Amino acid sequence: xxxxxxxxxxxxxxxxxxxxxxxxxxxxxxxxxxxxxxxxxxxxxxxxxxxxxxxxxxxxxxxxxxxxxxxxxxxxxxxxxxxxxxxxxxxxxxxxxxxxxxxxxxxxxxxxxxxxxxxxxxxxxxxxxxxxxxxxx
Amino acid sequence: xxxxxxxxxxxxxxxxxxxxxxxxxxxxxxxxxxxxxxxxxxxxxxxxxxxxxxxxxxxxxxxxxxxxxxxxxxxxxxxxxxxxxxxxxxxxxxxxxxxxxxxxxxxxxxxxxxxxxxxxxxxxxxxxxxxxxxxxxxxxxxxxxxxxxxxxxxxxxxxxxxxxxxxxxxxxxxxxxxxxxxxxxxxxxxxxxxxxxxxxxxxxxxxxxxxxxxxxxxxxxxxxxxxxxxxxxxxxxxxxxxxxxxxxxxxxxxxxxxxxxxxxxxxxxxxxxxxxxxxxxxxxxxxxxxxxxxxxxxxxxxxxxxxxxxxxxxxxxxxxxxxxxxxxxxxxxxxxxxxxxxxxxxxxxxxxxxxxxxxxxxxxxxxxxxxxxxxxx
Numbered sequence: 001x002x003x004x005x006x007x008x009x010x011x012x013x014x015x016x017x018x019x020x021x022x023x024x025x026x027x028x029x030x031x032x033x034x035x036x037x038x039x040x041x042x043x044x045x046x047x048x049x050x051x052x053x054x055x056x057x058x059x060x061x062x063x064x065x066x067x068x069x070x071x072x073x074x075x076x077x078x079x080x081x082x083x084x085x086x087x088x089x090x091x092x093x094x095x096x097x098x099x100x101x102x103x104x105x106x107x108x109x110x111x112x113x114x115x116x117x118x119x120x121x122x123x124x125x126x127x128x129x130x131x132x133x134x135x136x137x
Numbered sequence: 138x139x140x141x142x143x144x145x146x147x148x149x150x151x152x153x154x155x156x157x158x159x160x161x162x163x164x165x166x167x168x169x170x171x172x173x174x175x176x177x178x179x180x181x182x183x184x185x186x187x188x189x190x191x192x193x194x195x196x197x198x199x200x201x202x203x204x205x206x207x208x209x210x211x212x213x214x215x216x217x218x219x220x221x222x223x224x225x226x227x228x229x230x231x232x233x234x235x236x237x238x239x240x241x242x243x244x245x246x247x248x249x250x251x252x253x254x255x256x257x258x259x260x261x262x263x264x265x266x267x268x269x270x271x272x273x274x275x276x277x278x279x280x281x282x283x284x285x286x287x288x289x290x291x292x293x294x295x296x297x298x299x300x301x302x303x304x305x306x307x308x309x310x311x312x313x314x315x316x317x318x319x320x321x322x323x324x325x326x327x328x329x330x331x332x333x334x335x336x337x338x339x340x341x342x343x344x345x346x347x348x349x350x351x352x353x354x355x356x357x358x359x360x361x362x363x364x365x366x367x368x369x370x371x372x373x374x375x376x377x378x379x380x381x382x383x384x385x386x387x388x389x390x391x392x393x394x395x396x397x398x399x400x401x402x403x404x405x406x407x408x409x410x411x412x413x414x415x416x417x418x419x420x421x422x423x424x425x426x427x428x429x430x431x432x433x434x435x436x437x438x439x440x441x442x443x444x445x446x447x448x449x450x451x452x453x454x455x456x457x458x459x460x461x462x463x464x465x466x467x468x469x470x471x472x473x474x475x476x477x478x479x480x481x482x483x484x485x486x487x488x489x490x491x492x493x494x495x496x497x498x499x500x501x502x503x504x505x506x507x508x509x510x511x512x513x514x
């Protein structure tokens with residue numbers, strides 16, 4: 001990207017509901033919501049518990065362990081901000097606490113990955129953001 | 138309520154050309170398909186009192202069905218838009234039958250039009266929220282995520298996906314109305330470039346302008362009106378799972394299972410009774426998993442089952458005999474019903490000899506919604 005202006009990295013959800021997730025990452029914590037009524041844990045941010053519909057919940061930090069549900073490798077560029085990252089890996093992981101999320105797998109080639117393998121959280125700086133990615137444990 | 142199996146028919150079908158249709162609005166495309174469907178059924182426009190419309194995928198518009206009704210000077214008793222993606226039109230055929238049964242309308246049109254090839258792609262340029270931070274873009278990726286899990290969990294070979302692409306492209310090549318009439322060999326498939334691994338370019342459907350429409354009425358009404366080629370609806374059913382792939386507890390079983398159980402139950406049939414299948418193939422992994430969830434083969438065996446010509450013309454269960462979304466048109470779904478009707482009438486360019494039962498699948502989102510239709514003769 002010498003003479004081309006670097007493409008803007010996508011902005012996350014900065015709403016009142018979404019912002020605490022990204023603020024906590026800067027403090028080194030991946031957080032999810034847990035219902036004060038039924039104990040259900042979830043991601044992404046919602047104002048009501050999808051299980052019991054209560055709106056009373058708290059944020060909890062994840063311990064950082066997860067398992068790999070599945071992954072894909074991008075060979076096609078959909079967004080200029082990712083052009084120099086191709087090929088890159090996007091995965092679905094399940095946190096040990098239950099919630100599932102989209103993330104990146106780093107520190108491993110796709111050929112080394114297998115479903116249900118153990119992963120470890122790796123929070124990486126990305127401009128002004130801290131992004132929750134995962135590596136094989 | 139007594140079984141509705143066979144009580145309703147598809148009385149007429151119509152379509153536009155498929156491919157690039159520049160300068161045409163989706164309303165105009167819909168009207169061309171509707172004109173053809175009404176003529177095919179021998180029905181006058183003013184006899185229609187139900188209008189069930191799938192909103193164009195490419196551009197969201199409020200009250201689209203009412204705008205379409207206005208454009209054809211129709212004031213239906215029952216009508217509107219049903220939106221669960223590529224499952225919508227199969228579902229609306231079922232809803233039309235239920236509405237007629239309940240005395241809410243008498244003759245219904247079900248239609249869709251889309252123009253993402255030359256018109257707006259507004260709906261595809263959606264915001265991705267937080268997941269854009271991870272580079273999670275595009276429609277193929279969700280299907281690729283499911284395909285990867287399936288391949289890893291069951292040892293599904295890439296050639297299984299390839300066999301589906303090869304079959305659809307072979308059938309589409311013989312269809313003069315198909316947008317892509319270029320056959321594909323398995324060797325060519327293997328060299329097709331990776332888009333979002335494990336999916337290749339030839340695993341992905343076309344982007345197409347076009348429209349299709351069908352006329353639904355009771356079998357009794359069809360007899361009264363001397364409809365020349367009515368095709369009975371033997372069964373229909375729907376199912377849904379998590380909207381987001383990431384939140385879905387099981388990636389390798391889809392809502393197709395429940396939808397097919399409902400449809401087979403209504404029809405009193407099993408997979409063994411089916412002669413030909415039109416299986417929604419926006420990506421090759423979809424028909425592969427649909428065949429499993431419908432019970433044509435065991436879960437996990439689809440990737441092997443589809444190989445060796447089984448799903449091609451002359452095989453045990455030919456699928457997508459007009460080419461499907463991979464070859465005929467990428468339009469989201471109703472064209473598969475049209476081909477099912479042609480097979481039951483004995484009018485397909487790839488006619489399966491003596492075909493008497495056809496199953497048609499539709500799915501929307503990323504295998505989020507599913508709708509099954511069983512047609513007979």
